[in-house]
Amino acid sequence: MQKLEPITDFAPITPTAAITPKTHGWRAKCLQRLVRLELPVPQTVALPATTVRAIAAGQTVDCEGILRNFGAGPLISVRPSPENPDWGGPATVLNIGMNAARHALLAQTHGIDAADALYLRFIQSYAIHVARLDPDMFDQAEASGEALRAALHAYREEMDEAFPEDPARQLGEVLRSMARAWEGTSARLLRQAKGAPEAAGLGLVVQEMAQGIGQGMSGSGVMQFVDPVTGAAQVTGRYFDQAGGRHAKPQAMYLIRDPRGPSLEDLAPEVFAQLVKHGAVCRVRLREEMQIEFTIEDGRLSVLDAVKVQRSSRAGLRIAVALADDGVITRSEALLRVEPRALSELLHPQVDPRGGRDRFVRGIPASPGAAVGRIVFSSQAAQASAARGEPCILVRRETAPEDIRGMNSAAGVLTERGGVTSHAAVIARGLGLPCVVGASELRLDAREKRLVAPDGRVFREGDIITVDGTAGEALAGAAAMLGPALDDNFRRLLSWADDVRDIGVRANADTPADAQMARNFEAQGIGLCRTEHMFFTDDRLVVMREMIFADTSEDRAAALVRLLPMQRADFVQLFEIMQGLPVCIRLLDPPLHEFLPHSREGMLELAEALDRPLSEVTRRAEALAEFNPMLGMRGVRLGVVLPEIYDMQAQAIFEATIEIARRGGSVVPEIMIPLVSAKREVELVKTRIDAVAAMVRTKAGTDFDYKLGVMVETPRAALRAGEIAQHASFLSFGTNDLTQMTYGLSRDDAGRFMNTYVQKGVFPEDPFHILDVDGVGELLHIGADRGRATRPDLTVSICGEHAGNPESIAFCRTAGFDYVSCSPYRVPLARLAAAHLAL
Numbered sequence: 001m002q003k004l005e006p007i008t009d010f011a012p013i014t015p016t017a018a019i020t021p022k023t024h025g026w027r028a029k030c031l032q033r034l035v036r037l038e039l040p041v042p043q044t045v046a047l048p049a050t051t052v053r054a055i056a057a058g059q060t061v062d063c064e065g066i067l068r069n070f071g072a073g074p075l076i077s078v079r080p081s082p083e084n085p086d087w088g089g090p091a092t093v094l095n096i097g098m099n100a101a102r103h104a105l106l107a108q109t110h111g112i113d114a115a116d117a118l119y120l121r122f123i124q125s126y127a128i129h130v131a132r133l134d135p136d137m138f139d140q141a142e143a144s145g146e147a148l149r150a151a152l153h154a155y156r157e158e159m160d161e162a163f164p165e166d167p168a169r170q171l172g173e174v175l176r177s178m179a180r181a182w183e184g185t186s187a188r189l190l191r192q193a194k195g196a197p198e199a200a201g202l203g204l205v206v207q208e209m210a211q212g213i214g215q216g217m218s219g220s221g222v223m224q225f226v227d228p229v230t231g232a233a234q235v236t237g238r239y240f241d242q243a244g245g246r247h248a249k250p251q252a253m254y255l256i257r258d259p260r261g262p263s264l265e266d267l268a269p270e271v272f273a274q275l276v277k278h279g280a281v282c283r284v285r286l287r288e289e290m291q292i293e294f295t296i297e298d299g300r301l302s303v304l305d306a307v308k309v310q311r312s313s314r315a316g317l318r319i320a321v322a323l324a325d326d327g328v329i330t331r332s333e334a335l336l337r338v339e340p341r342a343l344s345e346l347l348h349p350q351v352d353p354r355g356g357r358d359r360f361v362r363g364i365p366a367s368p369g370a371a372v373g374r375i376v377f378s379s380q381a382a383q384a385s386a387a388r389g390e391p392c393i394l395v396r397r398e399t400a401p402e403d404i405r406g407m408n409s410a411a412g413v414l415t416e417r418g419g420v421t422s423h424a425a426v427i428a429r430g431l432g433l434p435c436v437v438g439a440s441e442l443r444l445d446a447r448e449k450r451l452v453a454p455d456g457r458v459f460r461e462g463d464i465i466t467v468d469g470t471a472g473e474a475l476a477g478a479a480a481m482l483g484p485a486l487d488d489n490f491r492r493l494l495s496w497a498d499d500v501r502d503i504g505v506r507a508n509a510d511t512p513a514d515a516q517m518a519r520n521f522e523a524q525g526i527g528l529c530r531t532e533h534m535f536f537t538d539d540r541l542v543v544m545r546e547m548i549f550a551d552t553s554e555d556r557a558a559a560l561v562r563l564l565p566m567q568r569a570d571f572v573q574l575f576e577i578m579q580g581l582p583v584c585i586r587l588l589d590p591p592l593h594e595f596l597p598h599s600r601e602g603m604l605e606l607a608e609a610l611d612r613p614l615s616e617v618t619r620r621a622e623a624l625a626e627f628n629p630m631l632g633m634r635g636v637r638l639g640v641v642l643p644e645i646y647d648m649q650a651q652a653i654f655e656a657t658i659e660i661a662r663r664g665g666s667v668v669p670e671i672m673i674p675l676v677s678a679k680r681e682v683e684l685v686k687t688r689i690d691a692v693a694a695m696v697r698t699k700a701g702t703d704f705d706y707k708l709g710v711m712v713e714t715p716r717a718a719l720r721a722g723e724i725a726q727h728a729s730f731l732s733f734g735t736n737d738l739t740q741m742t743y744g745l746s747r748d749d750a751g752r753f754m755n756t757y758v759q760k761g762v763f764p765e766d767p768f769h770i771l772d773v774d775g776v777g778e779l780l781h782i783g784a785d786r787g788r789a790t791r792p793d794l795t796v797s798i799c800g801e802h803a804g805n806p807e808s809i810a811f812c813r814t815a816g817f818d819y820v821s822c823s824p825y826r827v828p829l830a831r832l833a834a835a836h837l838a839l
């Protein structure tokens with residue numbers, strides 16, 4: 001077989017060398033940029049991915065040729081340079097070229113201790129990474145002449161040959177081992193998990209060592225010009241002073257002047273000033289906050305590398321805004337540099353990533369943010385805890401309307417059952433309360449007041465835990481936390497987003513507190529006010545139940561009379577808060593089971609409140625119970641069967657509208673009919689609402705406008721949208737119910753098997769979480785198209801939980817929807833996601 005010539009495809013990094021991230025990797029490209037900026041980068045040679053691949057396949061490379069770039073007897077390092085820094089790569093090997101002769105020379109120039117330490121470190125890393133010997137044999141020995149001799153001896157014993165002295169051979173072996181490591185199975189799987197393509201290549205960079213040891217001012221460190229957690233402009237990093245003779249070992253030192261001890265700024269002000277200058281140049285020319293790796297040798301600065309500063313979400317946002325403010329990048333680019341999903345993290349306290357995490361169970365992340373508190377197992381205990389001023393975490397099998405009080409008092413919620421659209425999840429998102437649902441591996445014994453984790457750990461009432469609703473995890477003990485970051489940077493970035501986006505963003509808001517939140521997050525109105533949620537407070541729940549439990553129309557009328565002023569006051573408050581922005585109120589849609597007491601205590605409480613015998617309350621509850629309540633007496637069905645309820649709500653809305661006008665404001669309320677499946681339902685409700693409007697106008701002697709629309713939540717409503725739109729000025733897709741009904745999948749129970757379904761690939765994702773574009777999405781298209789064919793000026797929107805997801809927003813924008821309406825805490829994300837789509 002013909003012997004192949006050694007490969008010579010490598011080149012020194014110069015300003016003009018043909019180097020790209022694709023051919024030579026990001027590190028080589030980045031070093032070239034630093035060279036172009038005239039930073040003091042030591043001589044570097046870049047090997048393209050093609051060369052590295054050939055080396056892995058067994059070809060040799062012209063190591064003598066590489067070494068010729070570095071002058072006489074150099075020490076060099078080899079670092080990985082994949083196309084994308086996230087794809088990992090083999091460990092860097094330093095001090096290649098070290099041997100007995102070089103050791104003797106170094107001992108003369110830098111002292112025997114420094115020479116021993118360098119040689120020992122090189123033998124260790126060569127033995128472990130290149131010769132693949134057991135790391136234990138070369139463990140952490142304190143550098144000394146003795147340790148060095150022992151390491152050389154151990155190498156000879158294991159390898160049956162002396163430690164290689166020839167720098168070219170050392171380099172060849174290092175390159176071969178790094179090239180092969182990249183092709184290994186675990187490295188391949190790891191990078192593919194991070195999105196690397198099958199054929200991802202590895203470049204390598206060979207760089208002359210700048211040791212950072214010497215008699216004069218010497219050392220090494222990394223420096224960045226922002227705080228990686230907050231993003232504030234501030235010098236951070238670390239520096240180790242290694243001036244020979246001054247200290248036996250490298251000494252950690254402050255970078256900037258600090259009263260607690262010596263700093264680089266004090267000891268070497270000129271070098272420090274150069275670093276600051278280089279940092280500023282990098283920021284402007286590389287258009288990014290960079291971390292600079294540097295060494296100082298006898299006062300001479302070398303910049304070895306510069307990488308993008310690793311950063312938290314909050315730092316990422318602040319850095320993007322600052323770069324745009326300084327004209328380094330455009331506002332559009334700043335917007336694109338912030339991931340919409342990262343914003344939800346900033347709205348709530350978060351678990352500090354720098355602290356530890358002792359997770360005891362995983363569940364579904366149902367509402368973002370994190371909270372620390374003592375475990376309570378009932379709403380009463382939560383309220384008592386709140387009264388004592390003690391933050392608590394409400395742990396329940398699942399939640400029901402009775403738990404609203406408890407949820408309101410709790411700092412966070414953890415449930416064993418449920419999915420992303422279950423009661424606990426929807427309410428928690430509305431309240432901005434961190435929540436994990438569907439932690440099905442928990443064993444919960446509320447009576448014994450204990451909780452058993454999958455690993456057998458037992459938690460009792462009063463024990464402190466942390467709920468991380470962002471990650472969907474519960475942690476033992478109190479994790480370290482970071483506060484929310486709704487600062488000026490946040491607001492400004494979102495105002496830039498509003499300047500470019502072309503789809504509206506409203507909020508789902510049921511209470512004045514929600515509406516206030518919607519305003520704070522600058523929603524363009526309320527897209528869904530679920531009126532049944534207005535009755536989830538203690539006193540009102542009783543009246544509501546009284547109304548639901550009423551046997552006769554007189555009893556119902558009596559309850560409605562009491563509900564009317566409450567509703568009117570609610571609407572006045574909502575309109576006031578929203579100051580003329582549109583408010584879309586959905587008529588009552590109470591899945592009855594959510595309003596029935598479940599336990600004996602609940603029945604008893606209700607019997608007392610209604611002043612009726614327990615037996616009667618129980619009988620009535622049984623009579624109202626439905627086998628499949630989500631498909632039962634809900635939504636417009638209630639309005640058709642018991643029209644007085646919608647009459648009352650319409651009257652309250654219109655009277656509130658007049659009250660706002662009397663106060664000098666103005667509002668055009670939007671009234672929305674839920675769970676429609678037939679045109680006739682709309683006709684029946686519309687006729688009565690128009691009649692109520694006429695009655696209120698006459699009584700008040702004043703006029704007002706309103707809009708009537710339909711919520712499309714059943715497949716039939718989507719299919720018949722053409723005729724339904726004859727009576728509707730807007731259609732809003734309730735994709736929670738529409739998903740439930742399209743799949744025939746209960747939104748309250750699907751959590752139990754959803755994981756298995758997703759794991760087995762039956763569904764690509766939980767369709768309650770990520771809109772099913774193929775099925776439900778087709779219904780959305782059909783509904784919007786048929787509706788608009790009838791009425792070209794029809795307003796079309798989405799208000800299910802999907803409305804807060806970037807993917808769904810993209811779908812709705814493409815389908816020409818006018819707006820999305822999501823929970824207030826998703827509004828910022830939706831505003832930014834919509835801007836990304838328009839850019």
Ligand code: PEP
Pocket residue numbers: 528530589713733734735736737738799800801
């Ligand atoms: C829906 O079904 O998508 C919706 C918004 O209504 P709800 O969640 O109240 O049923």
Ligand code: MG
Pocket residue numbers: 713734736737
């Ligand atoms: Mg619905």
